[in-house]
Amino acid sequence: MKTQVCIIGAGPAGLLLGHLLRAEGIECIVLERQTGDYVLGRIRAGVLEQITVSLMERLGLDARLKAEGLPHDGFNLANGERLIRIDIAALTGKHVVVYGQTELTRDLMAATEERGLEVIYGATDAAVHDIDSDAPYVTFGKDGGEQRIDARFIVGCDGFHGPSRQSILSRGAEYHREYPFGWLGILADVPPCNHELIYANHERGFALASMRSETRSRYYIDVPLTEKVEDWPDERIWDELSIRLGPEAAANITRGPSLEKSIAPLRSYVFAPMRAGSLLLCGDAAHIVPPTGAKGLNLAASDVHYAAEALRAFFKGYEADAIAGYSDKALARVWKAERFSWSLTRLMHRFPEDGPFERAMQVAELDYIASSKAAQTSIAENYVGLPV
Structure with missing residues (x-):
């Protein structure tokens, strides 16, 4: 097979990039190690910055996002019994939208056939080759044999453990911080305790009240990395949330059986540069942020924006050095x-x-923060998303 761009990874970053390239008439193929159902089964966050919403709008794939997404004009920091509301709409003139990453991925997946975006699922053991040349290629396993895709560029949207970053580890620098706790999350079909997110700092530890919709809530508490999910029955989690979130939020918590529970470790990580020859990295392949602040998906979306612009400029002949500038723009x-x-x-x-x-x-x-508009403005600007 031959194409202009081979994208490894069919999560939201890979699919979003694929759609943006196809909209510009650029040929591309997306490879995914897992099945489509597996990709949709991943439980992820869903607070969308304007960059992510704007890319979906540009593609005309935002109908469900507009109909079902929940615009949020603010969020809360809690310290004991006090709620500090950060009014991001008043402070920045913008808002964020709560819309699950799974739903965003579903929208992107549903449009692949209509938009002519080829996605190959079950592509195992992907490996990149000859990235220092103008004719790199990717090999992968499919249907019991090895296949090959020749391309002009390869874009790794395949996460921290994918082959893209692994192939260039010796060519860059790793910056990382491991945190001594994880987030224990519970997903339940119950209405949220507040119409906006609450990030709580309590003497017993951190807690977060968030939601996926008006009838589905997602809550988190931080726990030591030695903890196990099986040691946390639902009632124990609800009890702990009621304490850490404070009395005002606790009074509005609706308890219900968990749909999903898991413990996610927290990490800050950056690999730089985000490009080596004809290989570009996007999203978790190049960086990871702790979920505090909801930056993971949105940062991947801004990478995709920069990558799509650079590839468009290259293939359309607008800017010969566009690819060279990708990493610096993204890393800033x-x-x-x-x-x-x-x-x-x-x-x-x-x-x-x-x-x-x-x-x-x-x-x-x-x-x-509670007494300073300047401090609240700084937080609001970062939370709603800095300009691209």
Whole structure:
């Protein structure tokens, strides 16, 4: 097989890039190791910045997002019994939209046949070759044999453990921070306790109240990495949430059986540069942020935006050096998002090594945020998404 761009990974980043390229008449093929059903089974966040919404609008794939997405004009930071509301609409003139990543992926998947985007599922053992040349290629297993795709460019949207980043580890630098806790999440078909998200800093630990819709809620608490999901029956999680989120939120929590429970470790990670020869990296293949601040999917979307613009400029002959500039443009936004996610994680979590001084600094910072429009504006600008 031969194409102009081979994309590895059919999550939201890979599919979004594929659709953007096809809309420009650029040939591309998307490879995915798993089945489509497996991809849709992944439970992920769903707070969308304007960049993500705008890309779906540009593609004309935003009908369900507009009909079912929940626009949010603000969110809350909780410290004990106090709720600090960050009015992002008033402070920035923008808002975010709550719409599950699974649903966004479903919309992108549903349009592949109509838009002429070829996706090959069950493509195992993908490997990239000759990325320092103008004729790189990808090999993969399918139907019991090895197949090959020749391309001009390869884009790795295949996550932290995918072959794309692994193939160029020796060519760049890794920046990382592992956190000493994970997020224990519970998904339930119950109405949310608040119409906006609540990030809570409690003496027992962090908690987050979020939602997927007006009838489906997603809650989190932080737990040590040694904890196991089976040691947390539903009632224990609901009890802990009621304590950590504070009395106002607790009074509005509706309990129900879990649809899904899991513990996700937290990590900050950046690989730089995000390009080597004819290989570009997007999303988790190049960087990971802790989920505090909801930057993961949106950062992947901004990568895709920069990658699509660079590839369009190259193939349409607008800018010969467009590909060379991709990594610097993407990383400039990546590092700002990493900074925000790290700082919000540091503010809202209790770290094992923290003592009275660190706790006093958290209290002082939250007091400052509560009383300062400038501080709230800074948080709002970062939360709603910096310009691309």
